[in-house]
Amino acid sequence: MRAFPILRLLRAASVLLALALLAACAPLPPRNPLATWVPSPNHDIRRPVLIVLHFTDQQSVRQSLETLRTANSGGPVSAHYLIGADGHLYQLVSDQLRAWHAGGGRWGTITDLNSASIGIELDNDGHSPFAQAQIDSLLRLLADLTERLQIPREQIIGHQDLAPARKNDPGPLFPWQRLAAAGFGRWPQGVLVDPPAGFDPWMALAVVGYPLDDRAATVRAFHNHYRGLGGDELDPQDSRILWNLVQQIESGG
Numbered sequence: 001m002r003a004f005p006i007l008r009l010l011r012a013a014s015v016l017l018a019l020a021l022l023a024a025c026a027p028l029p030p031r032n033p034l035a036t037w038v039p040s041p042n043h044d045i046r047r048p049v050l051i052v053l054h055f056t057d058q059q060s061v062r063q064s065l066e067t068l069r070t071a072n073s074g075g076p077v078s079a080h081y082l083i084g085a086d087g088h089l090y091q092l093v094s095d096q097l098r099a100w101h102a103g104g105g106r107w108g109t110i111t112d113l114n115s116a117s118i119g120i121e122l123d124n125d126g127h128s129p130f131a132q133a134q135i136d137s138l139l140r141l142l143a144d145l146t147e148r149l150q151i152p153r154e155q156i157i158g159h160q161d162l163a164p165a166r167k168n169d170p171g172p173l174f175p176w177q178r179l180a181a182a183g184f185g186r187w188p189q190g191v192l193v194d195p196p197a198g199f200d201p202w203m204a205l206a207v208v209g210y211p212l213d214d215r216a217a218t219v220r221a222f223h224n225h226y227r228g229l230g231g232d233e234l235d236p237q238d239s240r241i242l243w244n245l246v247q248q249i250e251s252g253g
């Protein structure tokens with residue numbers, strides 16, 4: 001009879017341990033203590049609305065897998081996906097979770113880019129052309145993500161586009177035109193023509209999504225993305241491209 005309380009204590013302890021283990025795996029508590037919890041079954045997961053492309057600026061997939069999974073010297077970083085030069089696709093963070101790939105920046109009205117986006121790293125040293133197999137694999141992934149997560153196909157940008165003063169990836173060698181040919185990203189369509197008098201290319205850059213805090217840096221990002229070259233001064237060809245893009249956006253394309 002004397003063993004009874006001890007058995008009950010042990011049983012209670014094991015229940016508490018199980019609950020603690022469950023709590024360690026559970027997502028954040030959904031309830032706000034300010035409110036009365038009246039749960040509704042009519043919900044699903046929040047969805048990202050943007051895809052951000054990066055180059056790793058490293059020497060190998062092995063090195064990048066290490067960087068993206070550890071507290072590296074510059075602070076912990078991650079991405080949802082990493083694609084090797086041979087096209088092998090690695091996933092490091094669930095699509096439903098917030099990876100740490102974008103950092104500070106802005107695209108249109110979006111200021112918390114990590115919450116709003118899927119991050120894809122491409123194994124590339126920042127100076128070499130992107131391998132064919134790697135781009136083929138990226139196109140398959142983009143088709144999957146835009147279909148499954150319902151991310152608009154034009155909402156695919158580079159890291160430099162959202163943080164022009166800080167970043168330079170995926171760089172001028174990234175084949176945006178090839179993505180556009182497959183229906184991904186925003187790209188000029190048809191014949192480029194001069195914009196009407198009074199056209200403001202800065203306003204157009206903002207309409208496309210670019211931040212204007214550092215205008216020279218923004219032009220460098222735009223040149224890398226749309227012309228595969230550097231330079232930080234707008235020219236007439238930039239205005240033709242921007243006029244074309246703005247017309248697409250205004251027509252809902």
Ligand SMILES: [Zn+2]
Pocket residue numbers: 053054055101159167169
């Ligand atoms: Zn990046």
